[in-house]
Amino acid sequence: MTVLQSSSSTTAKVLGHPLNAWYVAAWDHEVTRKPMARTIADRPLALYRTEDGKAVALADACWHRLAPLSMGKTVGKDGIQCPYHGIVYNSAGRCASMPAQETINPSATVPSFPVVERHRFVWVWLGDPTQADPDLVPDMHQMDSQEWAGDGETIFAPCNYQLVLDNLMDLTHEEFVHASSIGQDELSESDFVVSHDDRTVTVSRWMLNIDAPPFWLKNMRDKFPGFEGKVDRWQIIRFEAPSTIRIDVGVAKAGTGAPDGDRSQGVNGYVMNTISPETAKTCHYFWAFMRNYRLDSQLITTQLRNGVHGVFGEDEAMLKAQQEAIDANPDYEFYNLNIDAGGMWVRRLIERMLQAEGRLAAAL
Amino acid sequence: MAATNNEVWQSATVVAISDVAAGIRRIELEPSAPKHAEPGSHIDLRATIDGGQEKRSYSIVESKDLGKTLVISVFKAPVSRGGSVYMHTLKPGDTLRITQPLQNFPLRVGAERYVLLAGGIGITAIMNMAAVLRNVKADYTLVYAGRTRAAMAYLQDLQEIHGARLQVHVDDEGSSLDVNALVGGIDPGTELYMCGPIRLMDAVRRSWTERELALPDLRYETFGNSGWYDPEEFVVRIPRLGIEAKVGQGRSMLEALEDAGVDMMFDCRKGECGLCEVRILNLDGGAVDHRDVFYSERQQHAAEKMCCCVSRAVSSPRGSRTDANSSATPAVVTIDVS
Ligand code: FES
Ligand code: FES
Ligand SMILES: [Fe+2]
Numbered sequence: 001m002t003v004l005q006s007s008s009s010t011t012a013k014v015l016g017h018p019l020n021a022w023y024v025a026a027w028d029h030e031v032t033r034k035p036m037a038r039t040i041a042d043r044p045l046a047l048y049r050t051e052d053g054k055a056v057a058l059a060d061a062c063w064h065r066l067a068p069l070s071m072g073k074t075v076g077k078d079g080i081q082c083p084y085h086g087i088v089y090n091s092a093g094r095c096a097s098m099p100a101q102e103t104i105n106p107s108a109t110v111p112s113f114p115v116v117e118r119h120r121f122v123w124v125w126l127g128d129p130t131q132a133d134p135d136l137v138p139d140m141h142q143m144d145s146q147e148w149a150g151d152g153e154t155i156f157a158p159c160n161y162q163l164v165l166d167n168l169m170d171l172t173h174e175e176f177v178h179a180s181s182i183g184q185d186e187l188s189e190s191d192f193v194v195s196h197d198d199r200t201v202t203v204s205r206w207m208l209n210i211d212a213p214p215f216w217l218k219n220m221r222d223k224f225p226g227f228e229g230k231v232d233r234w235q236i237i238r239f240e241a242p243s244t245i246r247i248d249v250g251v252a253k254a255g256t257g258a259p260d261g262d263r264s265q266g267v268n269g270y271v272m273n274t275i276s277p278e279t280a281k282t283c284h285y286f287w288a289f290m291r292n293y294r295l296d297s298q299l300i301t302t303q304l305r306n307g308v309h310g311v312f313g314e315d316e317a318m319l320k321a322q323q324e325a326i327d328a329n330p331d332y333e334f335y336n337l338n339i340d341a342g343g344m345w346v347r348r349l350i351e352r353m354l355q356a357e358g359r360l361a362a363a364l
Numbered sequence: 365m366a367a368t369n370n371e372v373w374q375s376a377t378v379v380a381i382s383d384v385a386a387g388i389r390r391i392e393l394e395p396s397a398p399k400h401a402e403p404g405s406h407i408d409l410r411a412t413i414d415g416g417q418e419k420r421s422y423s424i425v426e427s428k429d430l431g432k433t434l435v436i437s438v439f440k441a442p443v444s445r446g447g448s449v450y451m452h453t454l455k456p457g458d459t460l461r462i463t464q465p466l467q468n469f470p471l472r473v474g475a476e477r478y479v480l481l482a483g484g485i486g487i488t489a490i491m492n493m494a495a496v497l498r499n500v501k502a503d504y505t506l507v508y509a510g511r512t513r514a515a516m517a518y519l520q521d522l523q524e525i526h527g528a529r530l531q532v533h534v535d536d537e538g539s540s541l542d543v544n545a546l547v548g549g550i551d552p553g554t555e556l557y558m559c560g561p562i563r564l565m566d567a568v569r570r571s572w573t574e575r576e577l578a579l580p581d582l583r584y585e586t587f588g589n590s591g592w593y594d595p596e597e598f599v600v601r602i603p604r605l606g607i608e609a610k611v612g613q614g615r616s617m618l619e620a621l622e623d624a625g626v627d628m629m630f631d632c633r634k635g636e637c638g639l640c641e642v643r644i645l646n647l648d649g650g651a652v653d654h655r656d657v658f659y660s661e662r663q664q665h666a667a668e669k670m671c672c673c674v675s676r677a678v679s680s681p682r683g684s685r686t687d688a689n690s691s692a693t694p695a696v697v698t699i700d701v702s
Pocket of ligand 3: 167173174177178311312315
């Protein structure tokens with residue numbers, strides 16, 4: 001891997017997105033026999049399922065006059081019919097019928113993108129299809145594991161996707177943005193440890209012997225009815241390139257050994273986040289909150305989802321305002337703080353991916 | 365891997381040439397604005413023919429270093445329209461105008477199985493696909509058919525790279541390709557990509573249809589440059605416009621009509637879209653050599669219309685090559701246009 005010489009001294013305000021990567025296009029339940037439209041990484045897509053239930057992603061523009069296929073209907077075993085003049089494509093994007101003639105023009109195709117369905121999401125690969133290795137789908141196994149329960153939502157965030165990654169890699173913002181739910185002074189006071197490898201960045205923070213903020217107190221009481229007292233709190237943020245972040249979060253009764261691995265006296269959640277750029281300044285932010293206690297309680301699933309929905313609403317408002325301020329101040333730069341270490345490693349890894357695709361210059 | 369027909373012209377320098385088979389030259393080009401060439405893509409280039417510039421298409425057999433070097437291979441056709449003769453005069457250091465890679469023959473990654481079929485110089489469109497399928501560890505068979513070993517470009521390289529996945533058929537060694545056997549052995553779910561002489565491609569198409577395999581799984585590229593008969597000179601008449609034009613061996617009917625000042629409609633100029641269709645009013649003692657893929661077999665037999673960008677008239681109604689070539693009186697086709 002080539003070392004970037006000087007690009008870390010400038011911090012891109014609008015970071016480009018690698019194309020040789022899996023991005024979530026949709027939740028599994030969103031993709032049905034009725035085609036839907038969604039733009040991922042500047043590619044408008046028509047998403048649908050074949051009769052056999054296989055998810056398909058085609059470019060959302062008919063070969064003929066570019067009418068959106070997502071407005072069409074599924075036909076036959078795996079086809080989709082253009083709503084305008086009726087050309088039918090199969091799931092590989094090949095024309096299967098041209099209504100007005102006896103033959104098929106061999107050039108009539110629309111791009112069909114590799115798709116993998118995993119962890120309750122439909123992932124799509126928009127770059128070089130010969131590199132679309134399903135093993136590169138980011139690990140989000142808590143989404144569909146027997147040991148975890150939970151649910152999530154999608155936020156349409158009107159900002160460059162990197163701003164969301166920045167937001168998640170540095171949780172000191174919780175103290176200010178989420179003061180009423182998960183924020184507390186100890187967040188910005190406590191020390192954190194950053195590490196990285198070729199594809200991942202990890203930021204860990206432990207806060208020992210503190211009061212549980214309201215969100216966590218409620219969770220503790222769900223597991224330990226009537227719980228009172230101090231807790232040890234952790235946040236282990238793990239980024240996997242290019243845009244998936246899982247945050248291992250939780251609290252345990254203070255001094256019961258959680259930092260050494262015994263979490264039995266605590267509650268543990270995973271904040272699952274994966275962000276798919278839509279355009280340079282918009283993104284689809286898919287998240288879920290998974291927990292490993294009281295798995296059978298749909299009430300807790302719903303309460304947690306609603307709780308996190310409220311918390312992320314605060315982030316969304318900040319991200320929107322931040323993007324607007326960036327756009328309104330084109331002459332000003334980004335500067336970096338020590339707390340940005342995690343986010344800066346994320347940028348470094350993404351810049352390397354862009355460089356490998358020969359697209360770094362365009363991105364900066 | 366999407367189709368791209370947007371012509372972005374640039375200059376290119378010839379950096380290396382070598383002969384890879386009898387009459388087939390490998391030409392390495394360094395484009396000024398490199399772009400990676402996906403398998404199945406081609407470049408258009410401006411060839412100097414009789415002092416004028418004409419556009420020709422060549423498949424990219426190899427794209428090195430994200431397209432910084434593009435390799436094409438040119439067969440010097442015995443009955444050439446002049447393009448291949450020009451291409452064979454190129455030497456290292458020469459520059460020419462080429463497009464960035466264009467794509468009409470995209471390879472889909474992710475099919476269950478593949479058969480790649482190359483007839484003769486058609487290997488140029490297939491080679492890069494075979495390389496990619498090998499890299500992604502796809503299940504593929506490469507079938508390469510030719511008249512004689514000496515005229516089959518890259519045979520040895522392909523043998524080394526693809527080993528048992530390569531099946532070679534050579535006419536003069538008595539191992540000619542049996543199209544029905546090939547297509548007969550194909551299971552649904554297999555995609556077949558082919559490039560070669562029209563007789564071969566027609567035979568595969570017919571066999572494919574007879575076996576009721578899914579039509580979209582049969583992929584081919586048409587440069588519209590090969591027919592059932594060798595091209596010969598013929599005459600085209602449009603009585604309504606008082607036009608009579610000679611269509612030379614190396615010209616298309618569309619070009620001849622344009623030269624004669626007829627305002628012609630067209631798009632692909634390779635027999636796919638059907639926009640250049642003309643109505644045949646009369647054909648004097650000859651046959652139509654349909655070289656398009658726009659008409660069905662039924663429509664071609666009816667011979668009421670033809671795609672004038674590629675299809676021709678030949679003088680012999682039986683259409684044997686010898687008859688067609690030795691004929692003294694050229695065919696005369698009377699047509700009307702839109
Ligand atoms: S735009 Fe789709 S068939 Fe015409
Ligand atoms: S111009 Fe397209 S078939 Fe002749
Ligand atoms: Fe937040």
